Amino acid sequence: MDCNKVGKLIFGLRKEKGLTQKQLADSMNISDKTISKWERGLGCPDVSLLHELSEVLGVNVEKILLGDLDPNSADGGNMKKVKFYVCSSCGNVITSTGEAEISCCGRKMSALIPKPSDEKHHLNVENIEGDYYITFSHEMGKKHYLNFIAHIAYDRVLFVKLYPEQAGEVRFPKQYGGLIYFGCNQHGMWVNEA
Numbered sequence: 001m002d003c004n005k006v007g008k009l010i011f012g013l014r015k016e017k018g019l020t021q022k023q024l025a026d027s028m029n030i031s032d033k034t035i036s037k038w039e040r041g042l043g044c045p046d047v048s049l050l051h052e053l054s055e056v057l058g059v060n061v062e063k064i065l066l067g068d069l070d071p072n073s074a075d076g077g078n079m080k081k082v083k084f085y086v087c088s089s090c091g092n093v094i095t096s097t098g099e100a101e102i103s104c105c106g107r108k109m110s111a112l113i114p115k116p117s118d119e120k121h122h123l124n125v126e127n128i129e130g131d132y133y134i135t136f137s138h139e140m141g142k143k144h145y146l147n148f149i150a151h152i153a154y155d156r157v158l159f160v161k162l163y164p165e166q167a168g169e170v171r172f173p174k175q176y177g178g179l180i181y182f183g184c185n186q187h188g189m190w191v192n193e194a
Contacts, residue, residue, distance in 0.1 A: 003038070003041045003043060003044045004067075005066070005067025005068060006038065006041075006044050006064060006065070006067040007039045007041040007044075008039075008041075008067065009059075009064065009067045009068065009069065010035070010038050010039055010045075010053070010057070010064070011039040013057040013058075013059060014035075014039075014057065017056075017057065017058070020032075021035040021036055024056065028049060028052050028056060030049070050064060050065070060101065062101075081097060081098065082096070082150075082152055083095065083096050083100070083111035083112075084111065084112045084148075084150070084183065084189055085102045085104075085110070085111055085112065086112060086147060086148075086183055086185075087105055087107070087109060088107070089104070089105035089107065090104065090105050091147060092104050093148050093159075093161060093183070094109070095150075095157065095159070112183065112188055113188070113189065114181055114190060114191040115189070115190050115191070116190070116191060117190045117191065118190075121138065121182075121190040122190075123135070123149070123180060123192045124136065125180065125193075131171050131172060131173055131174055132171065132173075132180075133169070133171050134149060134170045134172065134180070135169045136168045136169075136182075138168065140162075140164060140168060141164060141165070143186075144184075144185065144186050145162065145163070145165075145166075145185055146162050146184055146185075147161070147162055147163075147183045147184070147185045148181075148182065148183045149162065149170050149180065149181070149182045150180070150182070151172045151175060151178055151181075152178050152180075152181060153175040154177065154178070158172050158175070179192070179193065180192045180193070
């Protein structure tokens, strides 16, 4: 840990939040001299204080340790680059439109990599009354099921969360172009033409 970089980051984040050294120190029950020492690069925060410091400053602990907040590059508004993350513990589905550090239930998550649909993982897509009527024969038991279906077009994502023992059908308003992504809780993510 580079104390100079960490100190500059703490200084910048404190100013961004509109806090004085005393206000930051009081919120953490430490002395303002300690904050001053950190910001001047004469020492680094103790490990026991990192979680609280990250909460007060609104930044990830890892970023504090690195002393750097590198911004992501802009996504350019193309939703076709959307990434999906599924928590293996609770089943939450999280999306991002660019590079992101995603965690859930205390664990880092990796973006799912889509595979082309196959015989076992396939959606039947019909155009009915201006909607996509999607049916599937995939098992929907408590241990093996599809956990989401999402239709991605250039500027929007339509998303449906699925649950065990749910019927094998979904309906989306028709969007021109795009792809349909769907996740299996055991085999990852698949992609189907709309």
